[in-house]
Amino acid sequence: MLLDSRESAGSGEKGSAGNKGLVFNIQRYSIHDGPGIRSTVFFKGCPLRCKWCSNPESLNNFAELMVRETRCNGCGRCIKVCAPGALSLAASGLRLDRVKCDLCLKCIEACWEDVLELAGRQMTVDEVIEECSKDELFYRNSGGGVTLSGGEPLLQADFALQLLSSLKELGFNTALDTCGHVPWETLEKALAYTDLVLFDVKHIDSEEHRDGTGTDNKLILSNLEKVMAANMARIWIRVPVIPGYNDSDRYMQELSGRLQGMKAEKVSLLGYHEWGRAKYQSLGRAYQLNGRTPLTEERLSGIIGIFKAKGLNATAGY
Numbered sequence: 001m002l003l004d005s006r007e008s009a010g011s012g013e014k015g016s017a018g019n020k021g022l023v024f025n026i027q028r029y030s031i032h033d034g035p036g037i038r039s040t041v042f043f044k045g046c047p048l049r050c051k052w053c054s055n056p057e058s059l060n061n062f063a064e065l066m067v068r069e070t071r072c073n074g075c076g077r078c079i080k081v082c083a084p085g086a087l088s089l090a091a092s093g094l095r096l097d098r099v100k101c102d103l104c105l106k107c108i109e110a111c112w113e114d115v116l117e118l119a120g121r122q123m124t125v126d127e128v129i130e131e132c133s134k135d136e137l138f139y140r141n142s143g144g145g146v147t148l149s150g151g152e153p154l155l156q157a158d159f160a161l162q163l164l165s166s167l168k169e170l171g172f173n174t175a176l177d178t179c180g181h182v183p184w185e186t187l188e189k190a191l192a193y194t195d196l197v198l199f200d201v202k203h204i205d206s207e208e209h210r211d212g213t214g215t216d217n218k219l220i221l222s223n224l225e226k227v228m229a230a231n232m233a234r235i236w237i238r239v240p241v242i243p244g245y246n247d248s249d250r251y252m253q254e255l256s257g258r259l260q261g262m263k264a265e266k267v268s269l270l271g272y273h274e275w276g277r278a279k280y281q282s283l284g285r286a287y288q289l290n291g292r293t294p295l296t297e298e299r300l301s302g303i304i305g306i307f308k309a310k311g312l313n314a315t316a317g318y
């Protein structure tokens with residue numbers, strides 16, 4: 001479900017403050033973020049900047065407008081209600097000056113074509129639980145539950161921990177999708193209320209990791225080992241497979257060798273795609289991975305074979 005921005009409190013919303021957190025989507029009937037049918041709560045804010053990220057609206061820890069220019073019919077209704085003069089029509093379409101915009105959201109109400117959308121809304125723990133509870137029957141019948149994803153949920157640590165503990169108290173199955181670049185103390189606290197950790201491993205070489213994500217991998221790899229040693233939750237490792245970055249046989253041999261001794265239940269190999277490309281444009285940002293071709297099924301099967309040869313339970317996709 002995409003949150004109704006017209007209900008939002010509006011301007012300048014920043015990340016977590018205890019019982020409230022900044023969420024940009026609650027996706028119901030998700031089957032890609034853990035077992036069974038789930039609701040995935042997408043947190044805003046991430047410490048990494050992966051070049052292939054398909055959720056660019058998750059990166060910043062503040063609310064922002066998305067503009068789907070191709071839907072705009074040029075009627076100008078939004079421009080008339082925009083007091084700061086942040087909107088204008090150019091030959092190429094609607095233009096948004098993000099410096100002038102104060103997120104009053106009047107343009108969203110004025111537009112009949114669903115061009116403008118707010119990414120990010122402050123929600124309380126109770127509001128998130130109320131939304132997730134609508135599908136409780138589906139969770140129970142399918143072995144599903146609620147997954148915290150993002151962005152990085154643990155960047156809004158207080159909110160994420162309160163949400164996880166409340167969900168557990170209510171008997172929900174919980175999953176945490178983490179990039180691992182968070183303080184161990186926070187991750188350890190979260191494990192107490194988490195049934196399944198979806199732990200992302202982008203690259204095991206430090207320089208390559210920095211090149212692809214903007215950040216060193218030292219903390220991530222250290223946390224991965226600690227999560228394994230803690231033995232408090234099921235663990236699925238997720239590996240985005242990016243052409244020309246981490247898809248060589250040689251690297252996959254190295255990675256699978258590194259994961260071989262660990263207690264992960266599953267290694268999910270997520271093939272590169274460009275589904276998020278249009279969102280970059282709607283946020284006024286450039287897509288960074290031009291000229292990459294998604295992997296063929298045969299290629300992904302070959303990579304899975306490398307992991308299976310080492311006794312790992314590897315799958316394509318989730």
Ligand code: SF4
Nearest residue numbers: 082101102104105107
């Ligand atoms: S939210 Fe819309 S109407 Fe309000 S300042 Fe920004 S662009 Fe203008």
Ligand code: SF4
Nearest residue numbers: 072073075076078111
């Ligand atoms: S109101 Fe909607 S359709 Fe009309 S100019 Fe603004 S964005 Fe385009």
